[in-house]
Amino acid sequence: MSPPGDASQRERRKVYVVLPVYNEEGRIQSLLDHIDEAMEDADIAYQIVLVDDGSKDGTAAIVRACAERMPIHVTTHEVNRGLGATIRDGLVRAVELAGPRDIIVTMDADDTHAPGLILRMVRMISEGHDVVIASRYRPGSRTIGVPALRLALSHTSSWLFRLVFPIPGVKDFTCGYRAYRARVIQEALDRYGESFFDQDGFQCMVDILLKMRRMNVIFGEVPFILRYDWKEGGSKMNVTKTVFDTLALLWRRRFEG
Numbered sequence: 001m002s003p004p005g006d007a008s009q010r011e012r013r014k015v016y017v018v019l020p021v022y023n024e025e026g027r028i029q030s031l032l033d034h035i036d037e038a039m040e041d042a043d044i045a046y047q048i049v050l051v052d053d054g055s056k057d058g059t060a061a062i063v064r065a066c067a068e069r070m071p072i073h074v075t076t077h078e079v080n081r082g083l084g085a086t087i088r089d090g091l092v093r094a095v096e097l098a099g100p101r102d103i104i105v106t107m108d109a110d111d112t113h114a115p116g117l118i119l120r121m122v123r124m125i126s127e128g129h130d131v132v133i134a135s136r137y138r139p140g141s142r143t144i145g146v147p148a149l150r151l152a153l154s155h156t157s158s159w160l161f162r163l164v165f166p167i168p169g170v171k172d173f174t175c176g177y178r179a180y181r182a183r184v185i186q187e188a189l190d191r192y193g194e195s196f197f198d199q200d201g202f203q204c205m206v207d208i209l210l211k212m213r214r215m216n217v218i219f220g221e222v223p224f225i226l227r228y229d230w231k232e233g234g235s236k237m238n239v240t241k242t243v244f245d246t247l248a249l250l251w252r253r254r255f256e257g
Contacts, residue, residue: 014045015118016098016182018090018106020083021050025058027111027230032066038115044122047097048072050109051090054080073097084204087176088197091185098182105179112227113177121179124220130184131212133170134177135221145229164254165210169219176205177224184217191215 017035021028032048039046048070052060054077063074075089087106094104103125107113113134121132136143137158143151154174161173188196192211199207209219 011099012045013122014047014098014102015039015122015179016094016102016104017046017048017115017118018087018094018104019048019050019109020053020086020090020106021055021059021063021109022053022080022086023055023057023059024109025055025062028059028109029062029066031109031111031115032063032070032072034111035115036070038118041116042119042122044119046071049075049090049094049097051075051077051086051093053077053082053086082200083202084197084200087204091197092189095182095185095189100181100183100186102182103179104182104185105177107177111230114225114227117177117222117224118179120222124222125179125181128218129169129220130181130217131209131219132179133172133219133221134175134224135172136175136224136226137171138221138223140223142225144225144227146226161206165213167209167213167219169221170209171221173206173209174202178205184212184215187215188212 019031024031035046035048050063050072052063052074060076063072066072067074073093075093077086077089090106091104098104103122105118105121107115117134121134124132135141136154146154157174158171162171165173188208188211196208196211197204212219
């Protein structure tokens with residue numbers, strides 16, 4: 001019999017992968033297979049928490065087929081509600097399923113984020129970080145296939161946020177590929193309530209960091225390779241609207257007490 005508190009009696013740490021999905025029939029099966037392969041290779045217990053934000057293509061059928069051979073929990077929006085609501089529902093559901101030792105990962109569903117990086121992010125959390133961001137601005141990172149204008153806007157926004165809202169360990173405020181201690185998300189929900197998720201668009205990922213910077217959270221980053229050239233179809237982001245909304249968010253948060 002193992003002594004009380006022995007590690008063999010503890011339940012394995014689990015990774016919950018939150019996927020906000022909208023019309024991704026071209027890449028969703030590839031991404032799900034890549035996640036399954038990466039978690040098996042790393043011997044990590046995992047659960048996919050997929051939120052289908054009103055997809056009108058064949059995404060739902062592909063996900064149902066994949067759910068027969070890998071652990072996928074699906075939440076479906078009857079109509080498209082945007083990234084903010086989709087990330088909110090995915091994170092809230094993941095927190096409900098997770099234990100305090102577990103880790104919640106968010107990533108894009110278009111297969112441009114390599115799931116193999118999750119192992120490194122998990123290790124950094126084991127080493128003491130609370131939030132780990134896959135950053136495009138660390139040595140060793142590469143960005144492939146991103147249009148020049150969007151790349152320039154991304155670098156400009158990174159510089160602006162670092163200037164106005166400096167967070168130790170953070171250079172990339174907008175990348176959605178992140179790992180969180182589950183208890184940190186729960187603490188943020190306890191602190192902010194429904195207002196923790198009060199941004200509808202792509203700027204919701206920035207706002208999560210801006211709110212967490214007020215908490216006792218240790219941030220870190222890992223370099224990663226963004227394979228935008230693997231993306232099928234055009235971007236779902238309205239760049240002009242996202243820039244305007246993000247600048248408006250920066251202005252509001254800058255002058256909040």
